[in-house]
Amino acid sequence: MSAVRPNIPVTKRSSARRLRRLPLHAGAALTVLVCLFPVYWMAATAFKPSRDIQSATPRLVPHTWTLEHFRTAVHTAGFARFWCNSLLVTTGAVLLSLVVALGAAFAVARMRWRGRRQFVLAVFVAQMAPWESLIIPVYIIARDTDMLDRLVTLTLVYFMVTLPFTTIVLRGFIATVPPELEEAARVDGCTRFGAFRRIALPLLAPGLMATSLFGFITAWNEFAYANFLIIKNQDNRTLPVWLSSFKNTFGTDWGATMAASTLFALPALAVFLLLQRHVTSGLAAGAVKG
């Protein structure tokens, strides 16, 4: 990050400076607190015994710790199944969109053809597609083609949601690999795609990694389509839908609800923390470069 900017040089009057910077640090502390408290409270509630949760004076730090709520959540009928469903749909969508986007990004970044500009424009527009307003027609089309209640349908929808982003990012990454490398390989007797596979693809690993992780998060979190396309066959629900109905199943068992939320949020939080450097310094900055 380029922000290590030489601020005011350290002087002897550092205590005066500290005083002057007090509001700044108070603001920073407040920001950290506001950002973290809901996440912390989720985890803290999940580890508290029920009598501490249902008390008129909540403790900010759990007095005693328990795994009971996690046990309740995991042993709920279907938790493992919904977990598998989510994983299956997510992986399918991410792999499909990686393969399709890689081809399209290669064609856009490395080849000149009639309609290329229009295609790029279409991808940019598709990225802003108003998915919230397409629920009704997608539901009706899925019903007409007998695709309701099937995980494949969700996979296809998530594939389409992540495809434009993946294409744009991969196009940027491919463009940063100098074509001369591949040309050299072709001179040495590689085919065009052989050269791409052996020379460019390994260099694209970070891009593939970043796009698949973000695709993963998108699909993992999606609620609206999962809620309206899986109706009768409740066994095919995914985790977000299950979590949203958890309160109905468990009534006032907030400990178990928070434990379930924690289990659901954990993969996303882990991925984001791993990717933090990319997120803050601009995964997209590198991504959309050129």
Added chain:
Amino acid sequence: MSAIRERAVPRPAGRRPGRTSPPPAAPRASRDRGGPWPYLLVAPAVLGMLYLLVYPLIRAVLISFQDFRLRQLISGHAKFVGFANYRTLLTDPRFWTVVRRTFVFMAVNVVLIMVIALLVALMTERLGRIWRTAVLSSLVLAWAMPVVAATTVFQWLFHSEFGVVNWALTSLGFDSFAHYPWFAHGTAAFAILVLLVVWQSVPFAAITLYSALTTVPAELHESARLDGAGALRVLGSVTFPMIRPIVMLVLCLEVIWTFKAFTQIWVMTRGGPGDATTILPVYAVQTALAGQRYDLGSAASMVTVVLMSGVLVLYFRQMFRQEDEL
């Protein structure tokens, strides 16, 4: 659908001064022209977009001009009725209330998000290394929180009996908040949804604006300060003009993403109590899937798309001005 957000972090660091050669993405060598290969490579993407995006959109337009209810859904023979659905919709006072509420929801959210994000970004820029890392990490963590999980947590925070917010407010002496049922009052539920959306949206906006701020050369600040400009003046006449394009992009995105609050609203209140948190996408889905008026629901969706497309055009103009190469 959060991945869509990342794209928008506009690469502030991307443009290095002094580089005059054509952008690297420009396809080179005209010998690449021709052949069926490029078309074969983009075919799956094009087919996907046609079947999964264009076709549903056309279908929605068609349905909005048909008489399409449960019977037509099952038997399939829908009659065209012209603008009848739109007439029904536009003469319904409830629809107009929903439109007005959508705009209020959008305005409150976007103003809060932009102001808070700008303040956080300016603050982060002035922090030392340790504090800056702490602030950025917590922003990322809040950003990473899945929507449904965050919504569930907020319901727990504002629980009437054991919620920590009511406890804190009562301890501070606001006794009227003892057992206050937040989700039973329209305005309170609306406020909680705004709070939730702002909490989830500020991290992206703040991080993007912060990375834009870091690209403003420090020399500019110094020379402005040497010329006698005060801190506010530097902010207004040096910093802000430099980051204005990115501020505009974030602003457009936040307006468009207002409609994504569908998930939070559906999970938390389903548009209730009464109609108090019903915004356009919620109204459309309620009408179509709960009321089985697929025609009216589609018409409402199309109105939403038209309203959104104005902002979208602004967004694309701003983006392509940034992205000189396409």
